[in-house]
Amino acid sequence: MSNKKVNLDLRVKRTLHLIRDAFLSLMDKKGFDHITVRDITECAEINRATFYLHYQDKHDLLQKIVDEMMHEFLTAFQLPPNFDATGFIKDTNTPPDSFIRQFEHIVAHSQFYRVMLGSNGLPGLSHRMENIIRDSLYQRSIIAQPNDSQVTMPRDIIVRYVTSAHLGIIMYWLENDMQYSPKYMATQLIRLHEHGSTYFVKGHT
Structure with missing residues (x-):
């Protein structure tokens, strides 16, 4: 060149x-x-x-910016080819690389997310993020347990609950100036995915 x-x-x-x-x-x-x-x-x-x-105009600019960011958000969270479910969670102190990448992506584009998820931002952005997270978590749930009869409750309910928690943690992090590192946030997130409300129980370890 x-x-x-x-x-x-x-x-x-x-x-x-x-x-x-x-x-x-x-x-x-x-x-x-x-x-x-x-x-x-x-x-x-x-x-x-x-x-x-x-x-073409400001609408074209907005669409291209958002589409590019959502593509990167999806790519950061995607599972690698030939993913092995046994290696997804080594332990709750070792979050999946995809969880860390997602937080690193948000750090790299923090201005975009702070503005677009703020009071003057784009109302539908959180819904697009939620859809990406939900689809990815649903795929992971199928890999982890493909047999619906072995799931303790309807898969859609579990995935919807975990998706809401996942997005909520991202929003909390942004609202509090990303005071924790991507790896720290990914670790807390995987712990919540694994143990959920048991962390509210006094004496839990």
Whole structure:
């Protein structure tokens, strides 16, 4: 690849970052309905022609940002090919790599999640995240125990409960400035998946 091509790619990436950072900043302050393309270009310090080279309008920008983030969120949580269920949980002090990756992804894109899940954010985002988590956990439950007759209650109920807890922990972490590391959060999450409400029992070890 020529130096000219590399420099062009870097300039495009820098421009896209400027646009997206400006957009998220404005979303946080004003909400989507009150943002204009002019607001975005002025905040990013680019001209309108540059914006329209990459996006049709602010709706296209929003969709592309969200779709990209949700694809990365899904990828981070996916199981590897030929997954072996016996290696999923070694012990409750060793969370699955996919749990850690999911928290690391959120750290890397914390501005996006804080804004989009905030008061001026995107109302449907948490639902999309919930669907991704639920589908992944359902797949894991099938791998762990494919026989429904061996499950203590309807699988859908268990998965829905665990999904709500999983997303709730992510939301708590964001709301509290991500004060714990991704590995720490992944460890607490797998403990809750394994033991649930027994952690409320005094003297539990």
